[in-house]
Amino acid sequence: MRMLDRKLIRDFVSMKWQLLAIVAVIACGISTFVLSTSTVASLETTRSQYYARYRFADVFCDLKRAPESVALQFAAIPEVGQYETRIDIPIRIEIPFAEKSVQGLALSLPNEGNSQLNEVHIRRGRLPDTSSSSETIVSEAFAAASGLQLGDKIQVTIYGQQYSLFVVGIALSPEFIYEIAPGGLLPDSRSFGVIWLRRSAMEGSTKLDGAFNHVSFLLARNASLPSAIEKIDSILKPYGSLGAIAREDQRSHRFVSSEMDELRNMGRVAPTIFLCVSSFLLNMVLARMISSQREQIAALTAFGFTTWEISRFFLKFAWSVAFVGAVVGLGLGFYLGLGLTEMYSRFFHFPSFTFHVPWSILLLAIVLSVGAASLAVANGIRGILLLQPAEAMRPEPPPRYGSSTLDALWQSLKLSTIPKMVMRHTWRNPKRSLMSLVGISLAVSVLILGSFMQDAIYSLFETMFSQSRKYDLQVTFLEPQDSATLHELYSIEGIMEVNLIRAVPIRARSLHRDRLLSIIAIDSKHDLSPLVDLQQQQATLPADGLLISRKLAEVLELQMGNTLTIEVLEGKRMTLDVQVSKLIDDAAGETIYINRNSLATLMQESPSATAAYLRIDKRLRQSVIRELERRPHVSHVVETADLKQSFLKTIAENVRRMRSINLFFSIIIAIGVIYSTARISIAERSRELATLRILGFTHQEVTSIVVLELAVLTLCAIPIGWAIGYGLSYMTVNAFDRELFRMPFVVSISTYAFAASVVLAAMTAASFLIYRFIGKMNFVDVLKARD
Amino acid sequence: MEVGSNSSLPAIPPFAKRRFTLSEKISPSVFRAQQLTKVYRVGEVIVYALRGIELELFAGEFVVILGPSGSGKSTLLNILGGLDTPSTGTVKYFDHDLSLASPAELNAFRRKHVGFVFQFYNLIPSLTALENVSLITEIADKPFAAEEALALVGLSHRQHHFPSQLSGGEQQRVAIARAIAKRPDVLLCDEPTGALDVQTGITVLETLKKVNEEQKTLTVVITHNATIAEMADRVLTMRDGALIKEERNVSKKSPVELKW
Incomplete structure (x- = not known):
């Protein structure tokens, strides 16, 4: 093994804690980045494969009623490649062993086989028998939420008429990746379910014999969507059309897309910031670590090592660190991605969900970390290599201390020697102090970025439920009711x-x-x-x-x-x-x-x-609901309490998980930065500190110099970090200002306090390490050893 | 910082203009310096480190350059070793003009021909004695085996120790082994005993003497310790950036006879 490689390995061992901190920082940046971008990419791939395989339609249209013969006109539209009519009916489903009935949607299957478009994926069981009127398949999410099994019997109410159906299959459909009730706010499979029946079974009960009220279209290749919609609308307008909608506006698709947008932004903006911050820190810490080897570098130059040989050594050093960080980050990101995927599969219903990390993301992550490391090497050794080796071998000349206007201030403050030294040192090494300041500020800001989501969600919850939904129930009617309904409702006890x-x-x-x-x-x-x-x-x-x-x-x-x-x-x-x-x-x-x-x-x-x-009256809740559902013009009843629960279970849970991941990483980044800053500060000043010990300063006094400096920088960095964190959070929220759901922008006092306290705690821990380190330092040796 | 050659220099003292060509030309001159000057800026102070040095050094010689701190001897050594460049004047290594060489050429010059020994050893702390020597043998053309070089300085039994486990004298001998392992044409030593006690210093000097005699390496030692001069073939004395005296020892002393 080459001697420089041996030095490399020994340096790794001797700097293991510092390197561990850097590896942790870079791994955190990479893993959040990989995690979220890969999750989005995986969702997108999974969805498009699902759509293609199950022939998810391009255009959908709901209407009142059109005779089947009308559908023949669709064949004449050149933009239409394929179409399929069906019957969609809102229903109420009663589950034998549950006390309440839930809102449902019944969709017709062709009398034979599976649908041509929006094909149903049978998870368990089978399709209903041809033209069977007593067999049904139910959506998997609904079956799971209500405990339905194959062979169970359910009661459904269609236009006031009750029917008994046997569950023969449990299925998924590309139309219901996100299974949400029409007009619903959030998916809640305990209060909404989709079932499929043979068309012949539905025609009689819905008065849609030989007619349809829904049609789906797959467009011809390269067909113009607007012109297709226009032609479809003109055909269906006389039949009570609600307007043809493109896939983009299909309820489930739109929610999934919007969820993906949110994920993409939440998962792209914050982690990209994380990645950039960690790359920056990697750069900063490595550069300073390298420049602290000034005399060794100079000696190597004196012995005739070329710039390239020395650079190569440090590049190997930095790349190894970056690479280990990237690999750990990728592994962690992949592992967490599997977990996140599992979570998404709970409310995105896909036949199968495969998590994969796209090559581009993998590459980007590695390029970024290795790039940052290379830059660090360039920054760290450039200055030293530019010097004449003779000059570089001498210890760095003392920084130019002189009197400045600020000295008058220090004087007037009547500071004792140590604070004066700290102030001078901080002030006269602006570049060094600035680097530490930026590092710690970024640590504060990622903490805010990592936790402000919770504030936004609480605020949204507060707005949505405590303030704007003061009602206990929402009852929806099948047809518009006249004013007499008010009296009717008031007549119900409770x-x-x-x-x-x-x-x-x-x-x-x-x-x-x-x-x-x-x-x-x-x-x-x-x-x-x-x-x-x-x-x-x-x-x-x-x-x-x-x-x-x-x-x-x-x-x-x-x-x-x-x-x-x-x-x-x-x-x-x-x-x-x-x-x-x-x-x-x-x-x-x-x-x-x-x-x-x-x-x-x-x-x-x-x-x-x-x-x-x-x-x-909450005590009469049961009877009120029963009384309402008994009425034939009532479509369904939704309880606000259920809605609250489903909000907390879906959106809030989603954000909470994302937040805990971000938070975990931001804490590690914060600790990593502060620890590295403290260690570098000691390394850069070991001779000075040793001299002070020799001059008779106590262990505590010498520690206080470093700690005080770190404290001054940390205290200055906290407000700056707050401001940066506020800005980054604002960017994140703005990035996912979507139509279906909007996040309020709120950063609570407690979030600021939290960020500050994590950083202060890390600083305290670092102070302890500094104390121990200075205690162990053999100051006579430090003075002797020049390298 | 180096100051450009156009800056006005104070008048060169007359003795500096003497050329030191007294030595018999028993061997070809390795270094020949003419009108060497070096001006630094340290902070806001301009330092005239060298003022018109004229000098010739020959193969196989053991030369001691004496002078108090700040006399310019380290600067002269650094320029001879290609660690620094003069502000004006020329310095030739055989026919190569070092004052005109690029940093890359100087680097190659050091790599091939020069061995350095520094006052503070400058060993790589994370490498053992043997590895510190091997570091150099790896990049040299026809080196000794690292073990052989360590044997030459009498440290075979310490080869697997790290610098922190070695005494100052041992560290300096490792540094000498490292310097000679590449079979350099010149060995430049900057206060090699400066950080050592007398007894250890003598051991180190004996090592240098041995190398000089056995390898016929031009050895230049700079020091402010006049006693060391007694073991040299030739003694040059510097003050205020100029050479003020040259002496040839008729009878060289052995390092063990030295006392300071």
């Missing part, structure tokens, strides 16, 4: 307050932009669902005109006072022009509110309701 809601499916249009969504009409008195923005401020509903989400206004390029064109997709299918009276910065991001009476006036009908928010 219902204490009722707010009526009218939701109308519309196409909102502004110039060339349009969006299919629902307009929500509420009464001016809507105490059960106050309109609350992300800053938790209440907004009032304007008497006239629309109140729309700021995000939607941005999408539609609307401003306050503009007119929005509303195409109503039911009843008389009127087109209305309504003024935007107010914007709201809300969490949902895509809502249009209007006064219920003014909507009725606009639609030329009497005020009606499609749903109601109820405050109830």
Whole structure:
């Protein structure tokens, strides 16, 4: 083995703790980066494979009712490659052993075989027998949540009629990767399920004999999506079409995409910052470590080692550290990725989920860490190699201390010698102090970045539930109800307050932009669902005109006072022009509110309701729900408590996991940085410290010099780190400002305090190490040894 | 920092202009320096380290350069060894003009021809005695075996010890072994006994003498210890950056006879 390689190995051993700290820092950066980017990449691959294999449609259209013969016209649309009609019906499902009924959706399968489009993937069991009217398959998530097994019997209510069905299969569908109820906020398989029946079994009960109310399309290759949608819309308009939607707007797809966007940003912005921070720290620590070998480098130069030979040695050194860090990081990232994948497979329902790390990410991670290490080598030895070896071999000349304006300040403070030395040293080595300052600030900032998500989620939870959902139940009707429903609801024992809601499916249009969504009409008195923005401020509903989400206004390029064109997709299918009276910065991001009476006036009908928010006497909860579900015009009842739970189980859980990973890493980074800073500071000043010991300063006094300097830097770094952390968090939140769900930007005092206390704790621990190190230092030897 | 050659120098004292060509040319001159000057800037102070040095050194000689601290002897040694370059003047190693050499050429010159011994040994702390020597034998053309070099300095029994496990004298002998292992043409020693006690210093000097006699290596020792001069073939004395005296010892003393 070459002697320099031997030196390499021995240096590794002697610097093992410092190197461990660097490896930990770089591994943390790499693993969060690999973890999140690979998770997103894996999700994307898995989804696109799933879509391709099970022929997930490109265009979907819901409508009231169209005879099957209409479908023949689709064949004439050149953009359409394949189409399939079916029946989709909202149902209520009663599970024999559960006390409550849940909201459901029944989809028809062709009378024979599997669907041509949006094919069902049978997990267990089989498809219903051809034309069987008593067999059904249920979605896996729903089966799991409600404990359904093959052979179980379920009761379903279709338009008020009860049917008994046997579960013969448990399945997945590309339409329900994210299984969320129509109009629902979050997936909750305990309160929503999808079942499939043979079409012949559904036709009779739904009065859709020889007719369909849903159609899916796979487009021809290179077909234009807008023109396909336009042609489909024009065919189906007379049949109560709710407007054809592209895959991008399909509920599950959209939620999954949005979730992926969120993941991508949450998982890309923060880890990229982590990676950059750790690369920076790697660079800084290595560079200083190398420059502390100044005299050894000079000696090697004196013996005739070439610049390249010396650089190669340090490159090997730095690359080994970076490479070990990268490998540990990749391994850790992969391991955590498997865990995260397992978590996603709980609410993203794929037939199989494979986690893989794309080569590009692997390469990027290694290139970044090795690049940072190489840069560190360049920084560390350039200065030394530029010097004449004779000069480099002498100990570094004492820094130029002289009197400065600041000295007057130190004097006036009447500091004793040690604080004065600390102040001078800190002030007169600006580059060194700045590096430490930046390092510690970044440690503080990653701590904030790693934990602020929790603040955002708590704030969102507070806005969504405590403040804007004051109702206990939401009851949804099958058809719009007239005002008499208010009295009917109040007549049920246990219902204490009722707010009526009218939701109308519309196409909102502004110039060339349009969006299919629902307009929500509420009464001016809507105490059960106050309109609350992300800053938790209440907004009032304007008497006239629309109140729309700021995000939607941005999408539609609307401003306050503009007119929005509303195409109503039911009843008389009127087109209305309504003024935007107010914007709201809300969490949902895509809502249009209007006064219920003014909507009725606009639609030329009497005020009606499609749903109601109820405050109830909690003791009568069971009977109220039973009473509501007994009524034939009631589609389903949703409990706010369930919604809260599903929020905590899905979004909050997701963020919590991500946060704990980030937090874990940010703590390691913080400790690594502070430990390295302290060690380097000792190494760079060992002669000075030894001299002080010889001059009669005590162990404690000498320790206090280093500790005091570290403390001064840490205290200065904390506010700077807070500011950087705030900025980075803001960048992260902005990066995933999505339409379906928006994060409020909140960094709580406790997060700042937490970041500061972790750093201070790390500093205290480092101080202890410094104390021990100085205690062990043989100061006479340090003075003798020049290398 | 080096100051450009155009900066105005104080007048060179007259004695500095004498050329030291008294020695008989028994062998070809290895180094020939003419009008060497070196000016540094240390902080805000300009230091005139060398002022017009004229010098010739011959193969196989044992030369001691005497002078107090700051007399410029280390600077002269560094320039001879290619660790530094003069501000003005020329220094030739055989026909090679070191004052015109690039850093890479100087590096190659040191690598091939020069062995250094420093006051503070400059051993690599993480390598053993043998490994410190092997470090150099690996990059040399026709080196001794590292073991042989250590044997030459009488340290065969200490070859697997790390610098921290060796006494100062032993460390310095390892440094000498390291310097001679490449069979250098010149051995340049900067206060080789400066950090050592008398007895250890004598051992180190004996080692140097042995190397000089057995290997016929031009050996230049700089020191402020005048006693050491008694073992030299030739003694040069420096003060304020100039050579002020040259003496030839008629009878050289052996290191054991030296006392300081």
